[in-house]
Amino acid sequence: DIQMTQSPSTLSAYVGDRVTISCRASQIINRWLAWFQQKPGKAPKLLLFDASSLQSGVPSRFSGSGSGTEFTLTINSVQPDDFATYYCQQYNTYPWTFGQGTKVEIK
Amino acid sequence: QVQLQESGPGLVKPSETLSLTCSVSGGSISGYYWSWIRQPPGKGLEWVGYIYYSGSTKYNPTLESRVTISADTSKNEVSLELSSVTAADTAVYFCARSTPPYIGVMRDWGQGTQVTVSS
Numbered sequence: 158d159i160q161m162t163q164s165p166s167t168l169s170a171y172v173g174d175r176v177t178i179s180c181r182a183s184q185i186i187n188r189w190l191a192w193f194q195q196k197p198g199k200a201p202k203l204l205l206f207d208a209s210s211l212q213s214g215v216p217s218r219f220s221g222s223g224s225g226t227e228f229t230l231t232i233n234s235v236q237p238d239d240f241a242t243y244y245c246q247q248y249n250t251y252p253w254t255f256g257q258g259t260k261v262e263i264k
Numbered sequence: 265q266v267q268l269q270e271s272g273p274g275l276v277k278p279s280e281t282l283s284l285t286c287s288v289s290g291g292s293i294s295g296y297y298w299s300w301i302r303q304p305p306g307k308g309l310e311w312v313g314y315i316y317y318s319g320s321t322k323y324n325p326t327l328e329s330r331v332t333i334s335a336d337t338s339k340n341e342v343s344l345e346l347s348s349v350t351a352a353d354t355a356v357y358f359c360a361r362s363t364p365p366y367i368g369v370m371r372d373w374g375q376g377t378q379v380t381v382s383s
Contacts (some may be wrong), residue, residue: 158325189368191368191369191370193309199375200358200373200374200375200376201301201309201358201373202373203369203370203371206366206369207369212371244308244309246309246311246368246370248367248368248369249368251322251324252311252323252324252325252326253311253368254311255308255309255310255311256308257308258308
């Protein structure tokens with residue numbers, strides 16, 4: 158299986174900060190990567206797919222980059238509604254696998 | 265707007281079979297891929313497998329010997345069966361929809377249903 162490793166596991170930020178989350182794949186996955194946001198007790202919400210394509214309805218302060226094995230999710234000017242856990246997911250190879258999650262907390 | 269709703273017993277005994285249903289409203293299951301994903305308490309997400317509405321399936325090898333996913337176009341629902349369950353199968357189970365050709369992009373999710381394995 159392809160292992161997805163996110164860093165950091167937790168980060169604290171002030172409202173308005175720029176937040177960056179990294180996701181590393183154990184094998185090349187081209188650009189077949191999605192990012193999700195999950196709040197407690199809720200289902201994951203798709204933010205981006207194909208590494209950098211913004212899902213319809215998602216604010217433009219979310220962006221993604223990367224290819225191969227290294228990927229980044231950036232939140233420009235993090236808002237109160239953005240404090241949540243974020244997961245990356247690869248869909249290059251079966252079984253599809255997720256990172257362990259990055260929790261973004263309010264500082 | 266499509267809505268997905270998971271349902272099933274919240275408590276299953278060890279060694280028994282877990283059976284869940286994902287009921288789809290606001291759209292047809294035809295033409296789409298339907299995945300099941302689970303999340304143990306306080307942990308991350310694990311993809312269980314998917315079915316194309318016509319019946320082709322793909323399962324996570326770690327669960328393949330115990331899992332069956334089926335689709336019923338007449339009822340507009342997708343089902344999950346997981347046999348010989350243990351406490352390790354305790355999780356929230358989600359169903360999700362993908363649109364070809366973006367098979368791996370799970371755009372629409374149900375709210376999830378909690379399943380506890382305990383005697």
